[in-house]
Amino acid sequence: MTESQQPQGGLRSDQVSGLILFALALYVGWLNREFPVGSLAEPGPGYVPMLLAIGLGLIGLLIAVFGSRSSAVSGMAWPEATRALVIMTACVLATFALERIGYRITVVALLVFFFGVIERKSWWMTATVAVTFSLASHYVVGVLLKVPLPRGPWGF
């Protein structure tokens, strides 16, 4: 048993994850009401999703019930969470921009943000790597492999 798994007060990680799965199962079951379930002999489009939602709910409850010996949620370490959030935010913005300003500019902007702002690399290395990667990947994928990559309003 590791330090983080030592008995502590409060909710256990498996209890939380089990209950989240149970809640997800309830949500799927609620969404599934729009589709005819059919019968045992003649299943409709809602039949299998309903079975799966029931299965997920049951398993979620079992995980929660048997989860009393898992590590405490309060003891879980999230040292990378802030950086992960920044990374995801940057990726979300890049995805928004992809079809609006084109692949090459989006990737240059994304990499400049990571190299220059997050990792604090020198400006010339940041610019060199970002521009080289963007142009080289566009050339290989867009030109050589003929995959149509998005262009911005300026034509590139």
Next chain:
Amino acid sequence: MVETLNSLMHGFAVAFQPEVMMYAFFGCIIGTLVGMMPGLGPLAGISLLLPATFGLNPIIAIVLLAGVYYGAMYGGSTTSILMRIPGEAASVMTCVDGYAMTQQGRAGPALAIAAIGSFVAGTLGVLGLMLLAPTLASFALRFGPPEYTALLLVGLFVLAYMSGGSMLKTLAMAVFGLLLGMIGIDVMSGYTRFSFGITELGDGVGIVPVAVGLFGISEILMTAGQSDPPKVQRPTLRQLVPTASDLRQSAGPIARGSLLGFMIGIIPGSAHVISSFVSYGLERRLSKHPERFGNGAIEGVAGPESANNAAATGAFVPMLALGIPTGPVTAVMLAAIMVHGILPGPMLIEQQPELFWGFVASMYVGNVVLLILNLPMVGVFVSLLRIPYAYLYPCILAFCILGCYSVSNSTMDVWIMLVMGVVGYALRKFGFDLAPVALGLVLGPMLELSLRQALAMSGGDYGIFLDRPIALTMLGFAMLLLLFAVKPLIFKGKDWRSKVGLDEPADS
């Protein structure tokens, strides 16, 4: 047998075409690099490369992707041995004794034995694939929807029973994946399910964005903020030569690992990951000096490395013979074949002999290429690990976005990838195995369709599953597995995981 050899000769004629050989070579190099880089496992590598294969002929496409797959299996061992960083999940066990050998100044023999074991296992695996797949395919011609339903259920139960982590958690992830597979148009009724009004979701959720998100993005999120990689040793060519004692001690583990890996590879689940864990446990159990394990036992490198390579090849048997993926990697490879209008299944070997035998022959060639690449050129590959992670992960992220966008030229796939990245990150923090999600996503629509077709065939009578001997046998096997799986929960006994020392959930 003569027919098999003739077909193999025909396959070699295809594999020795310069273009095919060139792509096999590229695949092996890319795979080795991908396997060595933490955060880019074989699945992410194959997924990212998939759009690039759309313009190639199907034989070349599958040869290239297969090269990446088993190249990654080879490459993963290098970082495990030299840096204690598993390039991909299957190499986790190699870290234990491989890195201990490096600390004792024996990195060379560890790398050599890993490469030799991988070569032997890969070659034996291809032999097994060559002999077993055609037989299985001709047997599978007797399969109808009830048999496929039973087979897919067996697959899911095997996955839960053989999973590295908690059985309940694995089942939960498989059901979650099956539910993801329900998104999109129901082919039997025409209803669009769980699409939230988003037109693109009518076609369902693709395996590539889900796989890249779950495995690639989540890995980057998990390692966010990591400092520069540690120092890397670069053994010289002379240091790579194992002693006679090393070879003698490794022969048995390599043979057992090859056989075990191949057999585990055939059944669904994260086969190559499980096989390396089971092989390590087996070798430790068989050893007269189990205390050596964890302190630089060469058997602890030879067994798992052979097992994960043989499992990688074994996974191709059901993929090529039945059209059923055993894991996310083979699911993506099936997608690569289907893009070219080829329907995987029992008729594939008969209708596309060039593809099957060319593929088999190219794997022999690939194994030789990998042996050559992995021994003398190990120093060159290791240089790549000197690229600071601060430069590496943003480029991998950009590649992930590029790869997912390229699949169907739609940002929807990129959004799915990002969502699955966050989901994968959260699931890993809570100790869930991610491979069943990807497998469930692929098997879900197949299972639903075959179940409803079977019931349509029988007029709604579930007795059809008991009337047909193959389906009945498989369902009986599934029940048996369920009982074995439930036994430790009820009787508080030890199951196979604790016996092989696999108590912690296997992370993908």
